[in-house]
Amino acid sequence: MYSLLFLSLVIFTKGSETLNSQDRCHGDVNSNAKLQLDIAKLLDFSSKLRSVSGTLYGEHLALVSSAVTSVGVPVSKVQAVCRDHPLLVFPHADECQLYYNCSLTYSDVPPHLEQHMVECPYPSLFSTKSLRCENFTEVCCGMRKEVKDKCEYRIHSGSTSTCEWQYPSCSGKEDGYHQGYQGINAYFNCFQERLINTGTCEDDSLWNIYKIPYHGQCTNPFEVPFQDGGFLSSCEGKEDGNYRFEHDSYYRQQGDYFGVGRQCDAYYRCQRGVASAVKCPNGTVFESVSRSCKPGNHSIELGCQLYCNPNFKMWNGFPNNLAECPYPEQFSDVTHRCENFTKVTCGSRPQVKDYCKYWVQLFMNRHMGNCQAYHFSCAGLPDGFNEHPVKRPGPFYIICLQERVIAEGTCPRDTDWQAQMFPYNGKCTHRFAIPISWFKIGLLxxxxxxxxxxxxxxxxxxxxxxxxxxxxxxxxxxxxxxxxxxxxxxxxxxxxxxxxxx
Structure with a gap:
């Protein structure tokens, strides 16, 4: 018996030396498994000592229990160890977030655990020093696997696909915010390859826009290069100076339906090939000629009916401060306001002649709208009185000027002839003066x-x-x-x- 006791002390001493000689948080997995098996044998030996000597039993058990709480035992030995030592708390042999509490007995063992097994809440790990769950930064796992992803914790083992969408992996990622899965402004926050939290970036109140995760933090997308998912243009091949934003800034069906970018209330500056975003001060808009922010209304190259208005806030499909004249008016560079189209010189600015092609109407009818059924085009029609191009045959007419509809109406009844009038030969004409060959309406x-x-x-x-x-x-x-x-x-x-x- 004493020879067995001497042998066990030698095994324990060698095991302790092995633990002490190894690096604080690293070790050989094979030697660790052997050590765990040896310690389990020593626990069995402790039980045998009880009948030989109570003193030796107590001393031996204390030494071996200390080793168990530091290293653990093979999974196959856990139940026997807890049966003989019901107050013992010791680490799982392989996974650092798991441990065994022999005093905890489940009536119904959770499906992801075993009897007496406990899992630390993410991202905590089990400390062999304090024998409890601690912040992962304070725990040395040694040869136990250090689980980093939340979805690798056993509590989430039954819903991997859903879990990975809800709790993204931070493995291999730098500290800080990364693009989340719940939207363009969603993020997940990583620290030492652990998921710390998820959330949504706050809005940039000055720019009146959401922020996106970029380089570890929430950033105004106008400060993020276009190739990285933002709206900031490249200065490659451009001279130093100020430029309008070109890239689409449409998000969640608001702000830039036409994909033109923030062209009125902001710009980007190129300096030595480096682009930086600049927001115009309140009450000013970007002016094309001076390429600077100026007060008042100013034209824009997108269309003759469009202009930049510092007092016009974002509206549905329009970026901030981009406004449109009511049909058929156009914006005058002379008076800096909307005028009758006959008084406006558009120059190189495109002219829109159809009511349904003004941007407000395009946006309002974007979901299978039928603007053309109610508002009609004068394209290709002469100036003056014309038969209605859609509601024909019928008493309806439109009046055109420079291919724009300036009026529409319905011909009245001829009180002298007591007959309905219809548009014919440039005027409202009663049926008896219209040839019978004309749409079967005429009676002449x-x-x-x-x-x-x-x-x-x-x-x-x-x-x-x-x-x-x-x-x-x-x-x-x-x-x-x-x-x-x-x-x-x-x-x-x-x-x-x-x-x-x-």
Whole structure:
């Protein structure tokens, strides 16, 4: 028995020397596993000493228990160890976030654990010094695996795909904020390859825009290069100076539906090939000629109806301070306000002539809208009175000027003829003066093959007639209290009304 005791002390001493000689947080996995097995054998030996000597048993158990709490025992020995030593607390043999508390017995063992096993809350690890969970920065795992990802903790083992979306991995990532999965402004924060927290970057109140994770912190996207997911243009090949932003800054269906960028309230400056974002002071906008921020309204190259207005805030599809004149007005570089389009010289600025192509209408009708069914184009039509290009045939008309719709309306009834009028030959005309060949609305017969003279209308034989002259038909209304005389072929007080004689 004493030879066995001497042998156990030698094994324990060698194990202690091995632990002390190894680097503080590193070691050989194979030698550690052997040491754990040896210590488990020593615990069995301690139990045998109880019947030999209570003193030796106590001393031996204290020494071996100390080794167990530092190194642990093989998983196969855990239940036996806890049965014989019900108050023992010791680390898991392989994973640094796990440990065993022999005094803890589950009635229903959690599916991700074993009997007596406890897992530290993320990102804590089990300390063999304090025998409790500690901040991971304060724990030396030695030869135990140091789990870094939250989803590798056993509590999350049953929902890997969902977990990785909710708790991204920080393995191999630098300290600071990184792009999250819940949106362009979402981040996850890493420290020493551990996930510290997730969140959403706050807005930049000066620029009135969300921030995005960049280089470990939340950053205004106008300060982030375009190739890195921001809106800051490159200065490559550009001379030193100020430039309008070119890149789309549309986000969550607000702010830049047309993908033109923040062209009015900010700009970027190129200096020695380096770009930097500049916000115009309140009450000013970027002016094209001076390439600087100036007070008041100023034109923009995007379109003659568009302009920069320092008092016009962001609206739906429009970037901040970009405004549009009401149709069909255009912005004047002379008066610095919206004017009748006939008084504006657009120069190189594109002109929009259709109501439905003004930007406000394009945005409002972006989801399968049908602007053209209610607002019509004068493209290709002459100036003046025109038949309605869509609501035809019908009594509707539009008035065009320089291919713009300046008015639209409905022809009235002709009170003299008591008939509905329709647009024809540049004016509202009653049906009896419109040829029957015109959309089956006209009632004026064709004079082809007929001799010059006066004829009855087939559908209205009494108080009117039509005159053929040189093959051209003209509608004529009899004077009051007269009818068309088929014998004399003129209107007469004494004429009786009869059906047409053709």
């Amino acid at each position: 017969p064709d004079c082809s093959g007929k001799a010059d003279g006066h004829y009855q209308y087939p559908t209205r034989p009494c108080d009117v007639y039509y005159k053929c002259e040189g093959g051209v038909a003209t509608a004529v209304k009899c004077p009051p209290n007269t009818n068309f005389d088929t014998a004399t072929r003129v209107c007469s007080v004494s004429a009786s009304c009869s059906s047409a004689q053709l």
